[in-house]
Amino acid sequence: MSTKYIFVTGGVVSSLGKGITAAALGRLLKSRGLKVANQKLDPYINVDPGKMSPLQHGEVFVTDDGAETDLDLGHYERFTDESLTRSSSVTSGKVYWQVLNRERQGDFMGGTVQVIPHITNEIKDIIMRVGKEKDMDVVITEIGGTVGDIEGLPFLEAIRQMKWEVGQENVLYIHVTLLPYLKMAGEIKTKPTQHSVKELRSIGIQPDILVCRTEYAISQSVKDKLALFCNVKPGAVVQNIDAATLYQVPRLMQEEGLDSLVCKMLGLPDAPADMDDWYAMVDRFLALKEKVTIGLVGKYVDLHDAYLSVAEALTHAGIAKDVAVDIKWIDSGELTGENVSAQLKGLQGIIVPAAFGERGSEGMIQAAHYARVNGIPYFGIGMGLQAAAIEFARNVLFLEGANSTEFDENTAHPVVYSPEGAVDEAGLADSMRLGAYECRLASGTQIAKLYGTDKISERHRNRYEINTAYCEEFNKAGFIPVGIEPKTCMVEAMELEGHPFYIGVLFQPEFKSRPNRAHPLFAGFVEAAKAKKA
Template identity: 40%
Template sequence: MTKEKDLLASVSDVSTESEFFSPVPKGYKKGKCRYVFVVGTVMSGLGKGIFSSCLAKLMQDKGIKVAPIKLEGYLNIDSGTLNPFRHGEVFVLDDGMECDMDLGTYERMLDQELSRANFATSGQIFSSILNKERHGDYLGRDVQMIPHVTGEVKLKLRQLAMETDADIVFVEIGGTVGDLENAYYIEAMRELAYEEGSNSSCFVALTYILEPKTLGEQKSKAAQLGIKQLMQCGIQPSIIACRAASPATEKVRQKISVYSNVPFERVISLPDSASIYMIPAMLREVGLDFEVARLLKIEDRINLRNERKAWARWCDFSDKMSKIDRKATIGITGKYTSVRDSYASIINALEHAGIALGCDVKIKWIDTTDVTDENAAGHLNDVDGIIVPGGFGTRGAEGKIACVKYARENNLPYLGICFGFQMAVIEFARNVCGLAKANSTEIEPDCPEPVIDILPEQKKIEGLGGNMRLGGREIEIKSNTLAWKLFGKADSVRMRFRHRYEVDPRYIERLEEAGLVFSGKAPNQPIMQILELPGHPYFFGTQAHPCLTSRPLKPQPMFLGLVAAAMKKRYPKENLPERIETIKKA
């Protein structure tokens, strides 16, 4: 057995006599999986998740199996209770995990279904350690940040490698080098690279090149200092990606190369892009994918035939982006409109549908706290369709109902998502069924006509974390409905949910008698999950979050329907919805 193998064996020992503690999953084989660590310097918000997902996609195209993971520094167990104003949208995985929006970027770019194994927070790490300590797993040791916390991080990464049988695990560290809350993640990276041995790891540092308008030139000092800070942690970057508003100059790249001990060809420029879907081509053009393969010594795992086919499909998608010949404006009517990241998946789903239909989808942001029945027309008369997205609580709810009413009465294409589905039911009950006092018990606990009420299984639950009706679930589709046609005449579809409230079963018959059609429901349960209104150009709602499963090459059908209907409104003489049938046949 080599010394390197001895090292990995010894650090996995649990002993009160040893300073080592680095648990290794049973059956883990050193050398099979490689690790790419992506960290940020200078500032947050550089697009580490976008960069990491695009690089992972290029490796995936080559037939290399990849598994991403996002490590967050906050002490929350998950992202479920985070305010969208502070942290953007909560992305829900199929297994019900509420996580960071970057997981959505990975799923979309890789067309890969992720799980809770692909997301970790400090809260999860510390909770696991404290449970083990109470269980007596540490054999009398004093539990410390090093080696126990770093050991738990390494264990999670190795478990992911084993569970997914990945060739490369892409590890994104949230925040910036120097942040107190992610310092132990960076130390765990250093330890893991040392234990796994040479050619096991590749460190990518994203940095930012400043370009003050008063100077008119790029400055690299902040980037140099940020990279030095990473090196002081014992980590030598393998690749440096220079984010900037414009391409990093050769002079700047040379400076960074000299001061960071990174070859010039591995200091790449990554300027702002009009679309994240252009970034894979940017990385491929500079040969970053093959450079990573060489650094990790996995050239023998590359399947060039697979890459040619995958890249051809991506190029077809890119070509569609350049051939867009129509436009439409969709209004997003919510209460988090000042922070666009709150609706990241909806924005992406609209873009996917627009590209597929050759339509440039513009978004108008409408804060529903300002909307009433009286002024709704002023907010909505210049849009071709609207979305009422998910949300919670009373603020802005009546404004959303006013938007639903305007869309229904004025034949404006409408898509209601989760809370928007519930608002559509309330509006229809009030103004069509004559139930003037209809409401949701979430908004008005003692309302006399609770057409929306809390799910029975939710009534006994206390607390707010991770206990909603979460994750992927089947929906039975009613034949000969719009939903049935949109989903290719499928009897059922799987979609993701995140809610506590439902249509009260006592009102279903009355709503249907008035003309509302519930075209999708939960199997063997009276939980209504899709609604539509016959005779309307496009009035559609779902209790699910369809945006979470939209992909660049596989647009979500409900969004295709909305964009097609919006285009039909703007271009009434063209038979645009036929394009949807063409997509489904392909």
């Protein structure tokens, strides 16, 4: 069977949930026994989101092969339970970079390099590469931005050409739009969707299916009107109504018949979807009554998307442990020794996620101290581990001024540092440690018991690490290095003896958590928080 290509575009406004629609459809098709891969095309000129502000772009999701990607790839992986690759995240910057490098190398034999065909050909090659990498049955590609954005035109032109290049029977276009409800008129309005489809058709793409985001159920008469005016088949208008949780979306899409419609249009086997486990997980989540409150101490708490995978991993752990997790968002930049008790009082757990830069670092150190001395479950990720190490060095080892060289280059006690040569003059470059690395866990430790093994692989996005010159002092005082990267002997994880749960890791385990298979560290952390409340 030829690989089938599904393209998901968006219209009217941004942030409609194209990524969730693409992820939900991927889950439904996979449950029918199909091999499915998701992909995101983003029109911004940045080569990747790695150096973009979380306040603008949300979190940077990292794949096993070390790609820094858009946060939608996290949705794709969580829904389909498939590990994606760098080919699954494409930006205009990456496309132009590759084409210009080929031009510099003379690959075009002195010919004029143009958007069509050179840029569009590169985009098509990247799209088809995803299907070829693992011999996929279906590739679902989300086009970032909104139809009508000038920067998205090369991507739209490329997917227009795809229909004729791989065969129109192998390509399907899904357009996600908004149906606004005007309260004063008491009506759902279809005109914005009609105009969005007109814009799409003006560049040669006729959508096959409309997925309409709405706050209220759409009547059949509204669906029939949209089908007529937007030139789609009757029955090809699907409502995507607001849900209590994003994990409900596959069920809502299936109830609308989206997966059956896609299979019929693409000539895919219309086998029954096996979604029982997924729906049972959603039902458990919606039925949760007991609650624990976890304090998330971070630098970007005004934008929750900056910690999207952490928040979702906590939700997954709550489902696994039959408890609803209520996150209290705490700005580390405003946390001080004077207000830390008032800010963190009443929490059943404290988590400090990954971050870069000095701003807010002292607040994270205060949070680690408060959790340590008050017996509150603490989970430090990346900088969360570094904050715990600095706090312990200052207050238990009595190393005055202990710090990270990221915050104080001249610290007398660099308990956190970057090995010589690992950071360029600007402190940035491509020195980041990215992707999956192996880690060996000390047997009999709390972290090894949670994993159920002493050999793990986790994804990283870090530049700074624990200075092994201080490991002996840490070990003697009870803050033990329990996870080691075997090739470099880098400290990957530490845990505090005699504490209910005080674990810090250099890697970012949230990237591998799944809604129906919580990550063991998050599950252990939430279980400890539940016990703390009891």
